[in-house]
Amino acid sequence: NAGVTQTPKFQVLKTGQSMTLQCAQDMNHNSMYWYRQDPGMGLRLIYYSASEGTTDKGEVPNGYNVSRLNKREFSLRLESAAPSQTSVYFCAARTRGLSTGELFFGEGSRLTVL
């Protein structure tokens, strides 16, 4: 089992370009999450999806869109990248319906916007 897989692992964009970060999980978890991590800021929640067909905003949703394509996949799109979106992005998954339950993280996608 791969767990949570993110692609790409590294990406460099120019300001204004668009891109999609892909995330897939093979653990049959219902809930999926996108976080960004910046130095000294910890992990900040961008969007999450409690179950297939639903998505909700987190702390820092501006400039991002998400799609829960099916139970396995949850993608994060930057329509017009900005330097402030330079960060490490983590996808995570966990069992739905509980306020408890551990998050399983992917290995991260390091994005640089020039």
Next chain:
Amino acid sequence: GQQVMQIPQYQHVQEGEDFTTYCNSSTTLSNIQWYKQRPGGHPVFLIQLVKSGEVKKQKRLTFQFGEAKKNSSLHITATQTTDVGTYFCAGPGKGANNLFFGTGTRLTVIP
């Protein structure tokens, strides 16, 4: 809004010394989780605390959840170089399924 603060932000210890990080929430938490992130890696779940005043141990790690369920701590006894990394606490937000992370404490262990 939801706020989970951690102190200290950084800690350097000599190998063999103890280490403690503290997590404080502005609201009462139904539960709290702790994660460890090695340098260059991704966060990995350590433990979850649910009950008021709960204490759990994992070898040299001791986790506590405050009586009021608004704070928590992680204590490492006799640190080793393998303990290096950033330790995060995380608590549920207003939504049933979201999870907010603290700012993290970055631990450096000097051999």
